[in-house]
Amino acid sequence: MIQLDRMLEVLHGGHVEFIMIGGMAARAHGSARITEDLDVVYSRSDENVPRLVRALAPLQPYLRGAPPGLPFEWSVKSVKAGLNFTLVTSLGSLDILGEVVGGGRYEDLIKHSESVVAFGHPTNVVSLPWLIHLKRSAGRLRDFDAIAELELLRDMDRSKM
Amino acid sequence: MSQSLAAAVLTDARRRRVVSQRDLAEAAGTSQSVVGRIEAGLASPSVDTLARLVHAAGFELKLSIEPAPVVDPVIEAYKPGIDQTLLIENLRRSMDARLSANAEVLYFTDEFRRALKAKRVAEGEP
Numbered sequence: 056m057i058q059l060d061r062m063l064e065v066l067h068g069g070h071v072e073f074i075m076i077g078g079m080a081a082r083a084h085g086s087a088r089i090t091e092d093l094d095v096v097y098s099r100s101d102e103n104v105p106r107l108v109r110a111l112a113p114l115q116p117y118l119r120g121a122p123p124g125l126p127f128e129w130s131v132k133s134v135k136a137g138l139n140f141t142l143v144t145s146l147g148s149l150d151i152l153g154e155v156v157g158g159g160r161y162e163d164l165i166k167h168s169e170s171v172v173a174f175g176h177p178t179n180v181v182s183l184p185w186l187i188h189l190k191r192s193a194g195r196l197r198d199f200d201a202i203a204e205l206e207l208l209r210d211m212d213r214s215k216m
Numbered sequence: 217m218s219q220s221l222a223a224a225v226l227t228d229a230r231r232r233r234v235v236s237q238r239d240l241a242e243a244a245g246t247s248q249s250v251v252g253r254i255e256a257g258l259a260s261p262s263v264d265t266l267a268r269l270v271h272a273a274g275f276e277l278k279l280s281i282e283p284a285p286v287v288d289p290v291i292e293a294y295k296p297g298i299d300q301t302l303l304i305e306n307l308r309r310s311m312d313a314r315l316s317a318n319a320e321v322l323y324f325t326d327e328f329r330r331a332l333k334a335k336r337v338a339e340g341e342p
Binding site for chain 2: 056057058059060079082083084085086087089090091166167171172173174180184185187188191199200202203204206207208209211212
C-alpha cells in the first residue's frame, strides 16, 4: 500500500529527479487497475543520489520481503553500490530503479516522459507508448493483460486525433 | 520524410500559429505553393526544409524515436475481455484525478482490511 500523495511530497520536497513508471504511470494514462506501489526510475547522478537518500531516510526504507535484521544500511554508499531497490517504507512500497530493461537510465527515459501535475506537484511520467514498450521488454507473463489494456488506451487516444 | 507526416506536422504548426500559407511562406523565404504542396501531401520536403517552415511558424522541429506498435496475437487475445467503459471513464478525468482515485481506493481497501482483521480478532480467530 502506498500513500502516493505523501510520497510525492517527500520526493519533490527533496528535489529528487525521478520518472514515474509501472502501474502508477499506467493509472495516470487511464488504466482502470488499482496499484499498491510506486515504481520510479531515479537519476544516479552524483547530485541526485544524496538527495534521494536524504529524502527517503525519515521513511526508514528497508528491502521489501527481506527478513528483519539484515545489515542493510540506507545510505549513499548502498545506493551507489546497487542499482534497483524494492523497498518498503513508512509510506508504503516503493521501487527505485536506476535502470529498466528497454528504457535505460533516467537520462535516456526522461526524453520519453511528460510532466503532469499530480497532487499539486509537476511530476515526470513515462509516455504511454514507452510504458507499453517497457512492459513488453520486461517480458513478464503477468503483464499481458496490462499491456492489452494499455494498447487499448493508446488506440483510444489515437482515435481522438 | 514521408509526405503524410510532413503534411500533418506543417499543418499542425501553421494552424497553431494561426497564419496563412502565404504569410508562413513569406516568413520562411519560400513560396505559398511550396507550403501548399507539402500540406496537401504532394511533396516530401527534407528535414531541413520542414524544420525551417516549422520554425517560421514559431516552433522547433524535434525528431525522436517512438516504439513501433507491435501486433502480438497473445496480447490481442486479452483485449476483448477488458471493460473499455472503465477506460473511457478514466480518460475523461485528468491524470491528477486518476491518481487521486487510485489513492482513495487504496485508502478504503486499507480500512476494509483493518476492519476485517479487527472482526477476526474480536471473534477469536487466529
